[in-house]
Amino acid sequence: MAQKNIVIVGAGFAGVYATKRLAKHFKHDKDVTITLIDRHSYFTYMTELHEVAANRVPQDAIQYDLQRLFCRRKNVKLVTDTVTTIDREKKEVKTKHGAYPYDYVMLGIGSEPNDFGTPGVKEHGFTLGSWEHAIALKKHVEDVVRRGAEEHDPAKRKALLSIVVVGSGFTGTETIGELRDWRDSLAKEYKLDPEEITFALMEMAPTIMNMLDRSDADKAERYMLKRGIRVMKNTGVVGVHEDHVDLKDGSTYPTATLIWTAGVKATDQAANFGLTQARAGRIVVNSHMQSQDDPAIYVVGDVSFFAGNSDRGEPQIVQGAEASAKTALLNIENQVAGKAADVDYKASYSGFMVSLGSRYGVANIMGWLHLSGFFAMLMKHLVNMLYFLQTYSGYYFFQYLMHEFFRTHDDRNLMRGHISRQGNVLWAVPARIFLGLMWLVDCAGKISGKESWFIDKLRLPFDWLQPATTSGASAAGADATSAASGAGADAVATTAKAVKSVFSLSYQYGKEPMMVFEKMPNWMYSITKAMIPNQDVAFFMQKTMTVIEILIGLALVAGLFTWLSGATSVMFTAIFCLSGMFYWVNIWMIPMAIAVMNGSGRAFGLDKWVVPYLQKTFGKWWYGKPKALYGSDVAK
Ligand SMILES: Cc1cc2nc3c(=O)[nH]c(=O)nc-3n(C[C@H](O)[C@H](O)[C@H](O)COP(=O)(O)OP(=O)(O)OC[C@H]3O[C@@H](n4cnc5c(N)ncnc54)[C@H](O)[C@@H]3O)c2cc1C
Structure with a gap:
């Protein structure tokens, strides 16, 4: 061809x-x-x-x-x-x-x-059709609020602190909703009464948001009114000036910020x-x-x-x-x-989804599912996330999660600020080191002496691995309590329990600590039996697991691959729990392992050097060497 x-x-x-x-x-x-x-x-x-x-x-x-x-x-x-x-x-x-x-x-x-040639929009107004427009508007809003806070003349102050959006389509309503969300932190920053910053949505038609069903549009309107946004219908803007706009009815409205979203070409x-x-x-x-x-x-x-x-x-x-x-x-x-x-x-x-700030939206899915508030916003996020999956971009999918949910500021996310925090992970360093040491202490008893997991003596307590005389447990689940000492149990030396085991997160003398699972759940039993079918595999597994535990412990102490080490800790402890080899009194290891997955190794540990090195090396291999794209690829 x-x-x-x-x-x-x-x-x-x-x-x-x-x-x-x-x-x-x-x-x-x-x-x-x-x-x-x-x-x-x-x-x-x-x-x-x-x-x-x-x-x-x-x-x-x-x-x-x-x-x-x-x-x-x-x-x-x-x-x-x-x-x-x-x-x-x-x-x-x-x-x-x-x-x-x-x-x-x-x-x-x-x-x-499209400003339809309305006088003054180009000179004094703002639009939202590109990234550059968005940055210009953001800077302007910060600037007028700062100047407004310092202004003593009431008329000038009012104009500086009034924000007007013209047009009630997607762009207009989403913009005014989002700016209203920003109000309180802006006011706090510039030491203003938040009520002084006002918002007006102007629409030429007798109704707003006419691309939506009336019921959805009405809900959105009620929300805007509740948030103090003035909704001005039948209002045409015919001229824009530095500190006011001219309305079609001959009146004027004071504002130094007019955002024109009333048309597209x-x-x-x-x-x-x-x-x-x-x-x-x-x-x-x-x-x-x-x-x-x-x-x-x-x-x-x-x-x-x-x-x-x-x-x-x-x-x-x-x-x-x-x-x-x-x-x-x-x-x-x-x-x-x-x-x-x-x-x-x-x-x-x-369908359509319109957000009015970070927490409220209205959505019409397939013409029959009408959502509002949290669920509409959730739907909007899901659609956006789907977009990145459809464009095969795991990286930007991850970035989206970060900037929309986990690294937001001023409580501006769907969860009202929950699940987002930008704290210092340094505080997790002691927990990380302690958890690592616990793994090492646990392994210390497993690497030498009579109790060593490296000699050919079976340590795993599963019934199908035991010599015929001791494997009396039902096929439905191993009697894990026969492993008298939990993770370090000697499964073969089954002893009768002197006292009844009691649920407790402390370990008192004279009390028998309780296993998280006395018996393996059936599904776990089947999987484990398939994976460790005989003693040869069991000996190999018990040695391998001990080596991995030592590596986890060392990595946590050194702050190396902290996320991975934390995640592996969680996985191992969960497996021990399900295998009937873990006591409630040690359950703290799971939440602590989750907590140290926060990258504390980068605050203080080897990850400070190792992770950026790997990111750079992997990034080069996967994405290619970053090239100058501007002006470097011109056809000769
Ligand atoms: C604030 C805002 C909110 C919106 N919200 C929604 C919404 O919630 N839902 C929805 O469905 N739609 C929404 N839209 C509309 C949606 O963004 C557009 O319909 C969509 O972007 C159109 O895609 P496109 O590929 O045609 O153009 P665009 O996405 O605009 O892309 C055009 C590209 O062409 C490039 N380009 C232009 N001229 C040249 C040139 N001469 N040489 C080289 N490159 C050039 C530009 O740089 C740009 O990258 C919104 C739009 C805005 C502005």
């Missing part, structure tokens, strides 16, 4: 989806090259822009490095450059710094806010390609997602306009972007295989 070049322009939701799947499809096909061009070296997770703007998540939490995303896809060439036009005669995609030949182009350059660059455009500058496509002017140019995501289902085009949302990318990539695959591009666009929208 002749060489085929597929060029994908825009690493947004549509572009990343298509590149991942095309790369997988053509992974054994050396004749197909896929070039992904974006002006950034990262994919922006647009649906979380408001979280960055309102300081809920770190600035880089929504930037997913393209090199990491595509590190295992050797057939993808990444280019960081701005596409300027497409030369359809030469069949080249032109960028600011180069040109890339193509057989098929997929154009997914997204959308940008195709990015201005869509006009540079010489392709037919429809309303809001979107490029017209047929049902195969091909531009109506050139079948080699596919247009996907927010920038495309398909009139097949509605004269307003498809909704500019992630599901629409991915559905259009899927149609286009299947058609490209067909064409590369010499078949017709005959796959039609199929809209599939499984």
Whole structure:
């Protein structure tokens, strides 16, 4: 087959989806090259822009490095450059710094806010259509609140501390909800009464959130009102100034922060390609997602306009972007295989989820499941996590968990701040060393002397391993209490119990400590019997287990592989419990082992050097050597 070049322009939701799947499809096909061009070296997770703007998540939490995303896809060439036009005669995609030949182009350059020419929005307003916009808004809000706190003139102070969002779609409502969440910590930081910072949502229509069912929208509205957000319906903004906005009814509203989210249009660059455009500058496509002017140019995501289902085009949302990318990539695959591009666009929208801050949201799943509050937010998180699994990115899945759940600040997570803490793990160092020493003390008795686990004397108390005369226990479970001394028990020397065993977490003289499990549960019995079927395996296992216990002990004391050592401790103690070899009085080892999985070895221990070294070495092997992406990969 002749060489085929597929060029994908825009690493947004549509572009990343298509590149991942095309790369997988053509992974054994050396004749197909896929070039992904974006002006950034990262994919922006647009649906979380408001979280960055309102300081809920770190600035880089929504930037997913393209090199990491595509590190295992050797057939993808990444280019960081701005596409300027497409030369359809030469069949080249032109960028600011180069040109890339193509057989098929997929154009997914997204959308940008549309202010419909409202005077003053560009000069004095803010929008939320890119990472840069989010950062600018965040800085501005911090700045006006700081200035507002210092301002003595009441009118100026009011304007500085009023935040106005125009438009009640996804972007507007999510942004105002998130900013409201930020209010109290902002007020605390700048020594303000939180009530002084006010929020208003302005909507031209008589109702808000019109993309949702009325019942869901009403719930969201009630929540906003409860949080003190002023919801102003039938309110058109016709002019924006430095310290106020002009309303359609002739009045003014004081604010130094107007966030315009009332419209979306195709990015201005869509006009540079010489392709037919429809309303809001979107490029017209047929049902195969091909531009109506050139079948080699596919247009996907927010920038495309398909009139097949509605004269307003498809909704500019992630599901629409991915559905259009899927149609286009299947058609490209067909064409590369010499078949017709005959796959039609199929809209599939499984619902909507809108968050109003970190703890409350409303969701409509498949049109029949309506959720609000905690469960709606949980659903939104699950969908986001699913996204990373679908894009095969375990790394970013993990990062998402961190910034949304475990490393949040100001109690701004779904669990109202629970499960998140950024404390000093140094305090776990004594516990880690103590736990390690306990393992070593336990093993000290097992490595030498008559009780040694290294001589060929059976230490495991399981009935099927005992000589015939002593193996009287039922098949349902070994009588583990015959192992008189727990983990260090001499199973063979079965002794009659002098006293009844008593549950206790202390070990008093004259009392028999209680086993966590007197008998192995049936399932554990079957597994253990299958794994240790005879005495030869048992001798090997008892020696191996002792060596591992010593290694765990040494590693914990030295702070080496702390997480792994803690996790192995938990696993071992759980196995001992289930095997009928562990006393309640030692149960503290499990929570303590969990506690030391917090990386205390990095605060004080060998992990300080070892973990970064391994991360670097593994990172290089898996993700490749980090390259300069800006300007280094230009076609000559
Ligand atoms: C704040 C906010 C919240 C949202 N919330 C939701 C939500 O909850 N649910 C939902 O479904 N949708 C939501 N959306 C809409 C959703 O983000 C978009 O529908 C989606 O991002 C569209 O994907 P896309 O691939 O078409 O474009 P984008 O994701 O915007 O990607 C376009 C890419 O093209 C690149 N690009 C643009 N021009 C050029 C050029 N000339 N050269 C090179 N590269 C270029 C850009 O850098 C960008 O990476 C939200 C949008 C915003 C702004």
